[in-house]
Structures are given as structure tokens and as C-alpha cells.
Amino acid sequence: xxxxxxxxxxxxxxxxxxxxxxxxxxxxxxxxxxxxxxxxxxxxxxxxxxxxxxxxxxxxxxxxxxxxxxxxxxxxxxxxxxxxxxxxxxxxxxxxxxxxxxxxxxxxxxxxxxxxxxxxxxxxxxxxxxxxxxxxxxxxxxxxxxxxxxxxxxxxxxxxxxxxxxxxxxxxxxxxxxxxxxxxxxxxxxxxxxxxxxxxxxxxxxxxxxxxxxxxxxxxxxxx
Amino acid sequence: xxxxxxxxxxxxxxxxxxxxxxxxxxxxxxxxxxxxxxxxxxxxxxxxxxxxxxxxxxxxxxxxxxxxxxxxxxxxxxxxxxxxxxxxxxxxxxxxxxxxxxxxxxxxxxxxxxxxxxxxxxxxxxxxxxxxxxxxxxxxxxxxxxxxxxxxxxxxxxxxxxxxxxxxxxxxxxxxxxxxxxxxxxxxxxxxxxxxxxxxxxxxxxxxxxxxxxxxxxxxxxxx
DNA sequence: CTATTGTAAATTGTCAACAATATGCAATAT
DNA sequence: ATATTGCATATTGTTGACAATTTACAATAG
Numbered sequence: 001x002x003x004x005x006x007x008x009x010x011x012x013x014x015x016x017x018x019x020x021x022x023x024x025x026x027x028x029x030x031x032x033x034x035x036x037x038x039x040x041x042x043x044x045x046x047x048x049x050x051x052x053x054x055x056x057x058x059x060x061x062x063x064x065x066x067x068x069x070x071x072x073x074x075x076x077x078x079x080x081x082x083x084x085x086x087x088x089x090x091x092x093x094x095x096x097x098x099x100x101x102x103x104x105x106x107x108x109x110x111x112x113x114x115x116x117x118x119x120x121x122x123x124x125x126x127x128x129x130x131x132x133x134x135x136x137x138x139x140x141x142x143x144x145x146x147x148x149x150x151x152x153x154x155x156x157x158x159x160x161x162x163x164x165x166x167x168x169x170x171x172x173x174x175x176x177x178x179x180x181x182x183x184x185x186x187x188x189x190x191x192x193x194x195x196x197x198x199x200x201x202x203x204x205x206x207x208x209x210x211x212x213x214x215x216x217x218x219x220x221x222x223x224x
Numbered sequence: 225x226x227x228x229x230x231x232x233x234x235x236x237x238x239x240x241x242x243x244x245x246x247x248x249x250x251x252x253x254x255x256x257x258x259x260x261x262x263x264x265x266x267x268x269x270x271x272x273x274x275x276x277x278x279x280x281x282x283x284x285x286x287x288x289x290x291x292x293x294x295x296x297x298x299x300x301x302x303x304x305x306x307x308x309x310x311x312x313x314x315x316x317x318x319x320x321x322x323x324x325x326x327x328x329x330x331x332x333x334x335x336x337x338x339x340x341x342x343x344x345x346x347x348x349x350x351x352x353x354x355x356x357x358x359x360x361x362x363x364x365x366x367x368x369x370x371x372x373x374x375x376x377x378x379x380x381x382x383x384x385x386x387x388x389x390x391x392x393x394x395x396x397x398x399x400x401x402x403x404x405x406x407x408x409x410x411x412x413x414x415x416x417x418x419x420x421x422x423x424x425x426x427x428x429x430x431x432x433x434x435x436x437x438x439x440x441x442x443x444x445x446x447x448x
Numbered sequence: 449c450t451a452t453t454g455t456a457a458a459t460t461g462t463c464a465a466c467a468a469t470a471t472g473c474a475a476t477a478t
Numbered sequence: 479a480t481a482t483t484g485c486a487t488a489t490t491g492t493t494g495a496c497a498a499t500t501t502a503c504a505a506t507a508g
Binding site: 010039040041051055071072073074075 | 469
């Protein structure tokens, strides 16, 4: 690692932030399942640090709705039931509509190219039936849309909700060769509508897309 | 203080939570102005505790978007410019619409009575021209609406945005005898529409109400 | 055998001390 | 006079230790 990079790291990164990022990553990736207790001392010694920064990271995760404190009993990864997941979706739906409007309105050559690239990669994963990779690109596509609204508050609010949704067990939709092709089609249409800068249509499409996801979530959780 | 209360406090409250609540209260009340540096040691000794819980509270406030860390330089109350305030409003507007729908749909005799009481109190403050008190009741009215949607995620998301807006200097609208009467009229109409359980009208009214607030915010900040 | 009590281990809550970094100011050199 | 260097002070970042609470389990009484 070169000197300027190291300096920048030391100037910006604290142990607290590192722990926070690492734990959030593990939770979002499903490595730390909802309900798992997180013990300060264990995490601290694993990372070779003291308990202070771990506790600070816990407080940040608590505010993000990813873990829950129970005084004197410790911290556990938050568990979401179907009702809570549906409530989050209820908030997400109008935000997706807003994202559709703004991203279509604010589209630049750079963001257009970036979105196009992701859709193209999605097409390739469908061709080779790489469902896990498709799922990741799906998240990325929607994350980029939120980012390209150029509204940090919207992006932040949106991300909060999406990360919390990962605490619901059957959130990640189990794609099969049939549904994945339909999903690809839908995302291509969304991209084209945004690329055409059709604000009203983008808004309607993304709202409907979120509503459909909610329906699938209900169906999936009732069948299991 | 009686024993059961004390026990409940000890079982649930930690120093971290107390510090967090106290600081958030001071920030929201405008006692700690945007840009103010917060020194750990000073706050700790003021409250008669050590720096640990204060740091944890800082991390929580950071995640709520109320303070900002600068490594090795400390924490300051976050400052919002007009653009950021408008971006927050952009998110708030569709949420207000959703609140209108849900609160009209979910209205119970209890919530109805509670809202009616607040509107009545607002009327009294207008009669006696108590503008600060009216402003407080105004916040309370909208907070209750969000709460009565019975969607904790929506309430949480909404509160985040509203608290952050208080970081913008000219957020609290300066009422005068003319505008306060108009505002009261508007809130009475909102209440009546919700009481009539007119979902579509409640949605439209609250969206428009939020949009009008945004316009006033722009006007107020340009004139100052 | 069941229920209760007591005790030990583990874990969290809090604190105080140490290390590292930034800030302000005086001294010096150009 | 201005800029730079060096030092003292203040503040944050991190750590390890102590206090308080919970949990698990064994011992005891009924």
C-alpha cells in the first residue's frame, strides 16, 4: 500500500467504522442470521481490538435497525416478521416511485452507461443461469437508481429500508429459470423507460415493480 | 419515586440512552445550534459520567444524521443548507401522502379524540396569539398523524426526516397573526377530512400541505 | 421429585488511564 | 514583517480494569 492511501485511511477510518462496516456486511450477506447474539468480547478479540469500538459500532447498528439491545443481556441481530417486512414495503413503494421520477429526470450520459452495463450483465447471468449473481445485480441496479436521483436523503432513506428488509428470512426471492427471465424483461423495460426520460412512466413502472415484489414476498412467506 | 418505577428505569435505561435523548432534545429544541462543537469530556463532566457513554451517544446521533464526526477533531452539530433541506422535503412529501391514506384508513375512536384535542388546543393558542405554543402543537399534530398510521417503519422514517429538518436554520416558520389563522384553518380541514375517513382526500391534502411548507421554506430562506 | 436458594462463571455497563493526533503560540530564521 | 519550526496544551482514539447484572447449575429444603 502506498503512502497517500495509508494517510487517507488513518485520517478517515476509525476502528468503530471498520467494525460497523464489517458487521453490517455480514448481516446483509446473511452470514449473521436474525436472532444471532453478538458478544462484544468475542468480536473484539476476533478482530484483535478492545470492546470500546465494538460497543460504538453496536450503537450505530442499533440506530440502523439492524440489531437490538437488551440491557445487561447483550445485542442480537434484529428479527423481522412478515408484518414488519410488509410495513417497510409500504414505505418503500412511494419512494420507488419518487426514485423513478428523479432518476429519469436527472439521467446523465455517465449514469445511463452505468445502468446499461448492469442490465447487460444481468442478461449474461440469465443466459448462463447464474441465479445468485443475478440476485446481486438486481440489488445493485436498484441501489444505483436510488443513488442517481442525486438526493442523498432519499438514497439514505431508501438504503435503510432495503438493508432492514434483509432481516426478513424469505426476503431474497428464490428465482427459477422461468421467473428470472421475466424479471430480466422487467428490468430491461425499466431501463429503457428511464433512458427515454419518460418521467411519468418511470414513476409508474417502479411503483408497480415494488408492489409486485411485495406480492411475491407475501406469497413466498405463506408457502413456506 | 416508587420502587417499580426505579426498577424499570434500571432495567431499561443506560447512561448512553440518557445522553442520547438529552442531546437530541437539545438539538431539536435549538439549544445546540448547527455547527456547535460537542466535546466529550465537557459533556461527560457536566453530566457527572465518563466519556464512554457520551461517545456511544455521539455514534447514535451520527446515524440519525444529527451530528458529524471528523476524526481526531471531534463532533459538531450537523449543518443543513437550503438544498439539503429541500431534498429532505422531497422525500417527506410522498410520505405525508402515505400518512394521510393510512391514518384516515386506520382511524380509531381513541386516535380521533386525541387529534381533535390537539386541534382544539391549536384553536385556543390562536385565540390568545401564543405563537410558540402553536408551533409546538403543529409539530405534535403531524407527529401523531405519523404515529397513528400504525406503521412503525413509516413513523421512524418520518421522524428522522423531521428532526433533521430542524438543523436548517430557517426551518421553523415565523408565524404572524395572519398566517397562523390560515394555518389553523388548514389543520382543521385536514382533521375533518381524516375524521370523515376520506382516504383519497386525506392523501391529497397532506401532500399539498407538505408541498406548501416546502414553498414557504424556500421563500423564507431567500428573504433572509 | 419439585421448588427454592445459593454460588460461580460469563457478560455487559462504566470508568480511568494511556497513546496518538490536532491546535495554539512563542521562538527563530529568512 | 512573514513564514517556519518547535513545544506545550487540549482533545480524541483506544485500551484494560473494575462494578453490576444475568445465567447456569448445584445444593438444599419441603
